[in-house]
Amino acid sequence: MNDYRTERDSMGDVHVPASAYYGAQTQRAVDNFPISGWRLPDAMISAMGMVKHACGVANRDLGKLTGSGMNPLNDVQVDAMLAAAEEIADGKLRDQFPVDVFQTGSGTSSNMNVNEVISNRAIEIAGGDRTLAEKAIHPNDHVNMGQSTNDTFPTAIHVATAVQIHTALIPALTRLHASLAAKAKAWDKVMKIGRTHLMDATPLRLGQEFGGFARQIELSIRRAEVARDAVLELPVGGTAVGSGINTHPEFGGRVADALAQRTGIAFVEAVNHFEANAQRDALVQTHGELKCIAQTLFNLSNNIRWLGSGPRCGFYEVQLPSRQPGSSIMPGKVNPVMCESLMQLAARVIGNDGVMTVSGAAGGNFQLNIMMPVMAHTVLESILLLSSGSNAFIEFCVDEMEANEESCNQAVEQSLSMCTSLNPLIGYSEAAKLAKEAFKTGQTIRELCLEKKILPEETLREALDPWKMTEPHE
Numbered sequence: 001m002n003d004y005r006t007e008r009d010s011m012g013d014v015h016v017p018a019s020a021y022y023g024a025q026t027q028r029a030v031d032n033f034p035i036s037g038w039r040l041p042d043a044m045i046s047a048m049g050m051v052k053h054a055c056g057v058a059n060r061d062l063g064k065l066t067g068s069g070m071n072p073l074n075d076v077q078v079d080a081m082l083a084a085a086e087e088i089a090d091g092k093l094r095d096q097f098p099v100d101v102f103q104t105g106s107g108t109s110s111n112m113n114v115n116e117v118i119s120n121r122a123i124e125i126a127g128g129d130r131t132l133a134e135k136a137i138h139p140n141d142h143v144n145m146g147q148s149t150n151d152t153f154p155t156a157i158h159v160a161t162a163v164q165i166h167t168a169l170i171p172a173l174t175r176l177h178a179s180l181a182a183k184a185k186a187w188d189k190v191m192k193i194g195r196t197h198l199m200d201a202t203p204l205r206l207g208q209e210f211g212g213f214a215r216q217i218e219l220s221i222r223r224a225e226v227a228r229d230a231v232l233e234l235p236v237g238g239t240a241v242g243s244g245i246n247t248h249p250e251f252g253g254r255v256a257d258a259l260a261q262r263t264g265i266a267f268v269e270a271v272n273h274f275e276a277n278a279q280r281d282a283l284v285q286t287h288g289e290l291k292c293i294a295q296t297l298f299n300l301s302n303n304i305r306w307l308g309s310g311p312r313c314g315f316y317e318v319q320l321p322s323r324q325p326g327s328s329i330m331p332g333k334v335n336p337v338m339c340e341s342l343m344q345l346a347a348r349v350i351g352n353d354g355v356m357t358v359s360g361a362a363g364g365n366f367q368l369n370i371m372m373p374v375m376a377h378t379v380l381e382s383i384l385l386l387s388s389g390s391n392a393f394i395e396f397c398v399d400e401m402e403a404n405e406e407s408c409n410q411a412v413e414q415s416l417s418m419c420t421s422l423n424p425l426i427g428y429s430e431a432a433k434l435a436k437e438a439f440k441t442g443q444t445i446r447e448l449c450l451e452k453k454i455l456p457e458e459t460l461r462e463a464l465d466p467w468k469m470t471e472p473h474e
Contacts, residue, residue: 007116008133021096021130023116023139029109033100040110040373041380045097047160048114049088051152051236052143054258055251056082059145062248070141077137080126084118085143093117101377105363105370107153115139146247148239150277150368155255157376158231161286162265164380165228168387173221173293176390179398180214183207191466192317192408193415200415203466206317206403213300220293227289230282232266234259238273241367280369283379284360287353290382294349297342297386301393304401305339316407321400338397345385352378412466418445421463425455 004015007024014024056078059065065073065081073081087093096117103109119139120130128136137143144152188207195201237252239245244252252269260267270276310316326335355378363371412418416439419431426434438448446464449455455463462468 005131006133013133018131021093021117021120022098022113023120025109025112025139026099026116029099029103029113033103033109035100035102038101038377039097039099040101040376041160041384042091042094043160043164043380043384044156044376045094045114046089046091047156047163048110048152049085049090049118050159050259050262051156051255052114052118053082053085053089054255054262055145055147055152055236056085056143057258058248058251058254061254062250064145064248065142071138073137073142077122077126077142080122081118081137081142083125084121087121088114088117093121101373103373105372106149106368107372107376108149110373111144111149111153112139115143118143146239146251147236150240151235151238151242151252151273153372153376154277154280154369155234155236157283157372157379158234159259159263159267160376161231161283161379161383162228162267163263164383164387165224165286166263166265169293169383169390170221170224170228172387172390172394173217173224176394176398177214177217177221179394180210180217183398183401183403184211184214187403190403190405190408191412191470193411194417200411200417202417202420203412203415203469205470206408208470213303216296216300220296223289223292227286227293228265230285230289232268233270233276233282234267235270235273235276237269238277240277242272242274242277244273274367278367278369279364280360280372280375283375284356287356287379287382290379290386291350291353293386294346294382297390297393298346298350301339301342301346304397305336305343308336308339308401310407316404319402319404321397323396336397338393342389342393345389349382349385352382413444413446416445418464418466418469421469422449422454425459425463 003018005018006013007016007027008014009024009028011028014027016023016027056065060078060082065078066075097110097113099109099113116139119135119137119142122137123130123135126137184207186207187210188205190206191203192206192209193200194204234252234256236255237244237247239247252273256267256269304318304320307315307318308320320336320339322334323337325333326337327333356375359371359375360369363369416435419435422431422434422445434445434448434454438445441448443451446460449460450457454460
């Protein structure tokens, strides 16, 4: 047993690895949940470190840690506890968080995992012996002071979610918008044919088409901001059921203020702690916005994939960058791999929304939702996929795309929908007859009109000017 030490919780002694900073409750969870091998995302662990640090500061400033209560700490121990929490917030000790995502539904196992790591690491920083069963800096009495898993774990989910949207997703979408807007400007004079129902339609400019794509992402940025702002209310201060038992009345507000100052995000204490503890509606709303962003990215990448199809037997109006060989049997084939990657991850995010919806609706009974670990994992996975997927799509696809003006131009004159501009001159019914006859004879609308002398040549030339068809005019 030299590789193990004994730790103790309310159920008794537990052997844990000698090198581990975590303790008995973490080890019990590791033993109880050998489920998936999935751990809580790093962003969640960092957020839990931030929350614990903010809670420690609030308790210190309120005189709770060094006061006359049970086992008061000295200033050195308080500083050590805050330093240990800061290490977790900064991404250190990541191997000390082994609890599976599919655990107790409140997240108690992970909350205690963090409490135990902070406790033992703080004892070490303060010069004590972390291997002792009796903890001078206790995971419950000190690290978890004024808290319950039921309010701090969802607080950490909100913090992690808002921070990742603010620092990763919104910047990625902003980059994507800028790249698409640049293409729209550069390609404003490239004429092409429009398509509705996958059928030939009237002309437009390639820049106009990409301007529409850019607007989609501009709106996605707004949706990401709504997603971030949906989780600004923090449950901390509600403790077990929302009543705030065993915590100072100012505690929740102080913690929210500290987290707001740290992150630059406008976190606030929950308006109603009973709602904030029990329900995860805000997270469901947040993910609903992420789902909408995902379907936008799916649509965008699929449209670009179609525009790049070819190079000889497709549209080939946009030349996509060649990233890798596309076939194990067809030499020289290159596929739109970045579009396909983005479509797949978007599909995953759309599927994740089902997990969030069910978890929010069915998991919140009375004073607690018991689906929080999987909700944390799911929403943070979606943000990561959307952020990293967008960045890769920009770098390896959008930035390097080129317009194929020849392919764009050559279909314009062939479109039977060119007859649309004749409606004001000869009427819809006569224009429809021309379209059908042109299709039957293989002629263009212009050729057939000239042959039949439908209109004076100058009038026809002006009416069938593709550029004029791309804008309203009197």
